Amino acid sequence: MNNGLFPGDPSRIGGYDVLGRLGEGGMGSVFLARSPQGRRVAVKVVRSELSGDDEFRGRFRSEVNRARQVPPFCTAEVLDADPDHDPPYLVVEYVEGPSLAQVIRERGPLGAAQLHSIAVGVATALTAIHGAGVIHRDLKPANVLVAPGGIKVIDFGIARAFEATSQHTRTNQMVGTVSYMAPERIDTASGQPVGPAADIFAWGAVVAHAATGRNPFGGDSATAIAMRILTQPPDLSGLGGTLRELVSRALEKDPAARPTARELLDALLTAAAPRGDAGPAQPLVLTSALKVSPAAGGDGQSTPSPLGAVDRTGTSRRRRLTALGAIAAVIALVVPAAVFGPQLLRNLSKPDPVSPTTAGGPATDAPTPTAAPTSKTTTGTPPPAADSTRAILAGQRRILVHVVEIDRDLSLVLGEAVSVGDGTGPDALFALEPVGVDYMIKSLNPDVVHLPCLGVKIDADGDKSLVNTECEISAATLFGISPEGKDDKGRTSYAIVSEKYGVVQWSPSQKNIYVEFMGDAPLSTTFSLVDRGAV
Structure with missing residues (x-):
């Protein structure tokens, strides 16, 4: 939302003419601007006190380079950045459409079909973000945009550069929103690395909030919420149907017990996508498109395992996958036609049917990955x-x-x-x-x-x-x-x-x-x- 400009706001940033203020966060302010080519863009300007911090500028530059690797089909595309500007700034695609936070404020909790669409859209974005080696670290409803072309997840990755320069935060202050923080982000003394699994925890909290209108670890203060995240199970009352079990797994205290983004996406797309609040929920099919057997050096068992039984004792996740690979992983799955696009915006702009009479459509199975053709060239000169x-x-x-x-x-x-x-x-x-x-x-x-x-x-x-x-x-x-x-x-x-x-x-x-x-x-x-x- 364009809120105009405040006194002291810049009229020009780098080569961009500032048109208005879009918002403000822990890292700085976001402005609507016009590029030299006439395109409307969003410019995030980092807080001025970070300008003299060489460590921050280096980390900011690194995170911008990582963010450029994320496929733009599910995020706001990174267009430009200048870590050496005073103050540093980042330019991304301007996305038309309300945030999920705004939708929930105006409409309240989402119905079953819209909720499933949001869950799939954010899981798709995380698959691409993690595939590019980026961790979001601040996933929340305000950073999920419901755009005409589909769900867009914004403000990923860059928070790490800011968080690392802890001398610029107040005592006990963490970058991000506590309600969506994984336990390993809150309890830094635990020694648990903050990896992609932290974003999976945030996905679970976002989906639970969209379903119920409240946070699953709700409390009357940030401290109370943090303690519940560390010590209490989530309150998922009001969340039913195909999503409840998957959200519960995403909110596990142990990061190794959470599914990966790709596993989330597989499970969501093999589950029936509900239509409205229609009838009894279809069971969530917790199967991965690729069944796995135990790791090398294990107990020698070879029985294929569903997602719910996969050995998740390791703490590592894939750090790098090409943009092509991330896109291929998504394209290889069967995405319901109504998941993305203008239909979702139309659905979010009106209530679900009051008295539907049929249950959700049949389950759509994601195809099991298959090997590429195995025909081999046996003679001839080396190929180009x-x-x-x-x-x-x-x-x-x-x-x-x-x-x-x-x-x-x-x-x-x-x-x-x-x-x-x-x-x-x-x-x-x-x-x-x-x-x-x-x-x-x-x-x-x-x-x-x-x-x-x-x-x-x-x-x-x-x-x-x-x-x-x-x-x-x-x-x-x-x-x-x-x-x-x-x-x-x-x-x-x-x-x-x-x-x-x-x-x-x-x-x-x-x-x-x-x-x-x-x-x-x-x-x-x-x-x-x-x-x-x-x-």
Whole structure:
């Protein structure tokens, strides 16, 4: 909402003419402005006292770069930023449409169909945001916009740069809204890392609030709310139907017990989307599109598990996935036609039918990811670079997995953990095996035919290493392959990431390959895939 300008507000920021004030938050003020090309944009201006803080500017710059990686179909697209301006500012797409907070204030709790649409829309946005390696950290109804083109989640990622400079906050002050904060954000002494699971907790609180008009940990003060978040179960009375169990899982105290954004989306889309407040609720189908078996080094059981039974003892989540991969993960799912777009706005502008007579529509099953075509080229000259990359990602080419930073290649010998070598022997030959948008990485070394795939193993100290294991689809054997840039020979370099356990890295001090939950640590190891002929 354009509130005009206050005395002292700027008339111009960088190259943008300021038209009015949209709002104000902990980090600064947001203005409606016009770009030099005449486009209306939203400009977030950071508080002036941060201008002289070099640490903040560096973090702000880093978070802006991360935010640029998020696909714009479900967020306000980042258009420009100047961390060196006085004060720093960020320019994003101006999104027409009310916030979810405004909708709830004006209409009260949402009906079943509208609530399901909001839940799916925000889960879709988190899938893309987390896929780009960004954590929102301040998800709340005010940051969910109900736009004509669909749900848009705004103000993601940048809060981390502000929160890290704690000298600019008052004693015991945290950046964000306590009602939507995960326990690990409140109890910093717990040692729990603040990762994507904190956004999942906020998703549960947002959906519960949209359903009931109140926060599930409501109290008469921020301190009371925080204590209830840390010690009490959520009050989900009034939330029924297909969402209650999933919201309950999202609000688990232990971040490892919460589903990922992709699991949320899978479960929401395989559940029946209700129409109005129609009849008895359909049961929530807690199945993942990809059933997993126990991680390598586990108890050896191989029974596929539904989402509710997946081993979630690990604390890691995928930190990086390409924008393409995130979009593919969403497109691969069957999205109900009425979930997004103008229909949702129309539904939110009027009450649900008073006396519907039919239950929600039939469940729509999300397709199980399938492997890419396995036909392989067996003769002929090496394909051009673009065709070679496609063939590698389709599992049709033998490859060296080249560690860019040390100019060495992964090597797998029977009975040993994955190491590095000079890439000259059969122990350095691998092939990708596509599984949906992820991959198993299979060794072509004839000496390891019984344990040919790479997997994550956790030792007694909790350290994670890369070892050879059976080629069974599991949380330990599936990896995202995320483009990160170019190596010194112009080949695409990739991060290799386990959704559950973290990113594959090289340790210069230990001289070995290991797996690490990234947290706020920079990515230090990338890999190029070197074509070595048809499989």
